[in-house]
Amino acid sequence: MNDEPTSPELEKLRFLYRVQLGQVAQTERWIEAELGKLRERASRLPRREGPEYVLSYLRAGGQPKADSVHLADCRMVSHHTKPLTRDQALQAVTSGGIRACEICRPDTDLGVLE
Known part of the structure; x- marks a missing residue:
């Protein structure tokens, strides 16, 4: 038995928290996908000739x-x-x-x- 107090508002906030965690995780996946695209694109660029x-x-x-x-x-x-x-x-x-x-x-x- 859980002795922690609860209320409808607290349950709504917990639900909102879980939804936001899912959104952060999705955003992190999008960031990683975009970084992967940028790295792959950069690997295909020719190296600059001449002095740096x-x-x-x-x-x-x-x-x-x-x-x-x-x-x-x-x-x-x-x-x-x-x-x-x-x-x-x-x-x-x-x-x-x-x-x-x-x-x-x-x-x-x-x-x-x-």
């Missing part, structure tokens, strides 16, 4: 001056660039005194916390 990072130069007094590190597909990169490996980009941002682009955020991609 570039060093952007500005012209100062007719001389090139290293300005910033960008992801290779950043739209903010200047016309004057040099391809960088991951290690070179990491070194430039951390100890090379070169800023990371504030738009494409290569520092985040490199795992550098600022």
